Amino acid sequence: xxxxxxxxxxxxxxxxxxxxxxxxxxxxxxxxxxxxxxxxxxxxxxxxxxxxxxxxxxxxxxxxxxxxxxxxxxxxxxxxxxxxxxxxxxxxxxxxxxxxxxxxxxxxxxxxxxxxxxxxxxxxxxxxxxxxxxxxxxxxxxxxxxxxxxxxxxxxxxxxxxxxxxxxxxxxxxxxxxxxxxxxxxxxxxxxxxxxxxxxxxxxxxxxxxxxxxxxxxxxxxxxxxxxxx
Numbered sequence: 452x453x454x455x456x457x458x459x460x461x462x463x464x465x466x467x468x469x470x471x472x473x474x475x476x477x478x479x480x481x482x483x484x485x486x487x488x489x490x491x492x493x494x495x496x497x498x499x500x501x502x503x504x505x506x507x508x509x510x511x512x513x514x515x516x517x518x519x520x521x522x523x524x525x526x527x528x529x530x531x532x533x534x535x536x537x538x539x540x541x542x543x544x545x546x547x548x549x550x551x552x553x554x555x556x557x558x559x560x561x562x563x564x565x566x567x568x569x570x571x572x573x574x575x576x577x578x579x580x581x582x583x584x585x586x587x588x589x590x591x592x593x594x595x596x597x598x599x600x601x602x603x604x605x606x607x608x609x610x611x612x613x614x615x616x617x618x619x620x621x622x623x624x625x626x627x628x629x630x631x632x633x634x635x636x637x638x639x640x641x642x643x644x645x646x647x648x649x650x651x652x653x654x655x656x657x658x659x660x661x662x663x664x665x666x667x668x669x670x671x672x673x674x675x676x677x678x679x680x681x
């Protein structure tokens with residue numbers, strides 16, 4: 452006989468398994484800044500962060516944009532290479548400084564990264580906003596989310612960027628804005644398939660809320676689980 456459980460049942464079972472496995476892991480919102488810095492700095496010289504105690508919204512957007520389609524080591528190397536030259540040197544640590552023809556984009560792993568960074572700069576300049584102010588606006592928009600429409604902030608940033616692919620935007624919403632999102636990459640797909648769950652971000656967010664789970668924390672658990680043994 453086939454599995455007659457609903458997707459909500461499957462996600463609830465997966466959540467219980469992952470919660471038991473990662474009970475001691477720091478996967479909540481309160482740890483995102485420290486986890487990011489620990490991962491990127493590792494045992495090497497610390498990056499020239501803007502502040503010693505937190506990651507700025509400008510940094511979050513730049514760093515998440517450079518995640519791209521790479522292994523964790525590849526992402527880390529990529530970010531460490533371009534943070535000093537492109538983010539600090541080129542844009543002076545301010546997303547408004549990114550313009551299409553600035554020097555420093557050469558060698559970025561994917562062409563859309565330059566487009567995404569420059570588009571964010573254009574949005575901020577056109578609206579007379581800093582990245583902090585834009586992020587605060589997204590947080591305000593998110594407050595109007597409902598169970599029927601749970602991705603207000605994510606939908607807003609996708610619309611602003613006219614994005615057809617938005618995994619890195621979803622990570623920004625999850626880790627900086629702290630809005631409803633469930634970023635899906637190959638590691639998450641692997642774990643979703645293991646549990647027979649749909650590969651659909653909005654459906655996963657709705658299901659997470661239906662079973663009383665925080666979609667951001669659950670997404671981090673799926674990501675971590677999908678990388679085990681990789």
